[in-house]
Amino acid sequence: MLRALSARIALLLFALSVPAASQAQQRLKVFISVDMEGIAGVVTNEQLSPAGFEYQRFREFMTAEALAAIEGAKAAGATDIMVADSHGNMQNLLIEKLPSDVVLVRGPVRPLGMMQGIDSTFHAVVFIGYHSATTNLNGVRAHTFSSARYTSVEVNGSPMAESSFNAALAGYYGVPVVAISGDETAVAELLAIAPRAAPAVVKQSIGFHAAATRTPAAAQAMIREAVRAGVARRAEIAPYKLQAPHRLDLGFKSYRAPELLAYLPSVQRTTAHSIRYQGSSILDIARFLSFIGAYSPEIDP
Template sequence: MKVYISIDMEGISSIVDWSQVDPRNKEYERFRRLMVGDLNAAIEGVLEAGAEEVVVADSHGRMSNLPPEEVHEAAVLIRGSPRPWLMMEGIDDGFDAALYVGYHSMKGTERGVLCHTISGRVVDAVYINGVEMGEFGLNAALAGWHGVPSIFISGDQAVVEEARRLVPNIRGAVVKWGVSRYAARCLHPAKARRLIREKASEALKALDEFKPFKVEEPVEVRMRFATSTMADVAALIPYAERVDGKTIRMVFDDYPTAFRGVRTAIAVAYPVEER
């Protein structure tokens, strides 16, 4: 069995603040070690359940957070950016399952620790065929397009609930309970790792009960930006329509192209200066 793991940082055990996920800050060194701890627990879990190959995509910020020598040696590590498929770089139909470690909920989630959708500064909301999706949904749909089921997620309670709305039987490891966007009740990291290992293993052993999460094609993308200026610029994308002050709409034949559309819209809106 070949397993894909996408790992973000905001949903890692005990992380509650941007400073802890920002390499410019001293705190970051400690928290990238907690990140590798949560990851290795998931890798041990899937190995225990019979995985033979594990590919890990380091998917936070500049996407080179994991100290390579500390990652379980069973895994091949994808690191660095830019890369076309972002948090899902390397996913293809050769994988049997996709797992998500250290994920966070979509922007605007109550008690969602460090919640945002791809870029907190730019994106207010992304709707795929009318359903608002966070990073889990957007990424799980890409795995699903390749026929790969999404079977496990770790992070705070909010992201596990968000994932269950799309994939009801996904196995979840809740490592913290949000009190606010920047506060949480946290499991001890050692306990969090045991839980991640257990649930990841359980998920892969139950692989038969999972189906790939797919969105219907053609795909309607609606994106609401943080400001109307950002929407002014994003609306210049060929065939994009302006829906209202902050929202654009685009329709794509297939999901990977829609995913690229979302990426492109963020890339063009990102440098916009408000004045």
């Protein structure tokens, strides 16, 4: 009896001594989605498109802000980091400048778009360089997924920004969005659904193509600290979840796309310029948006 009791006490003492050692071995996975319109200094297509005279310089600044987010996440204990290049052709970040232990998701087309790679094994999500929604009256380059095509993107009757839609994708897997950088309107949109997320307002919008911006170095310092703080308090931030089923209402600038999409039995044309699609989950909506955003007869061989 005494021998058994001694053995149990020994096991208990060993268990009490383990947390400090095992805690260092625990994995902390952080997913970072990086857009470009919300990067410090970005105001027009001259910074956003490969044809723009400042694009190559701003690829450097975009990469530097991604690096600042990586550094902030690691300062909070992140052991595994995945970065999704989420702007335009999704081939903007300079891969050679990223740390060797980071995984980069790049290139189109992706079923989950800006959130490709997210799953339930991650502990926190970070948005860098984000912008406000197409329905927002303010914000630099405000749009939702396509400034050229869509006038509105709604899920279950609520207007969506890219931040709220992507937060819902993370929420599907039970992962909270813990930090965001961009202009003040983009940050406010996320804080409306994740008030405990850490903000980094790197510029103030003046108009669609104008802003009062922080310098790249100042913005990177703000991002580094915001991400560190957000990842550190990830347990206090609830994932953003939408109720199923999910109804997508999509408004187009042209009548042609909704006319043709209504040929699909899963799509209803609700006005001359809008359609409705219903999916069983937010993943269905993401795949549908990726399809209609990318498909064109020109891709046929």
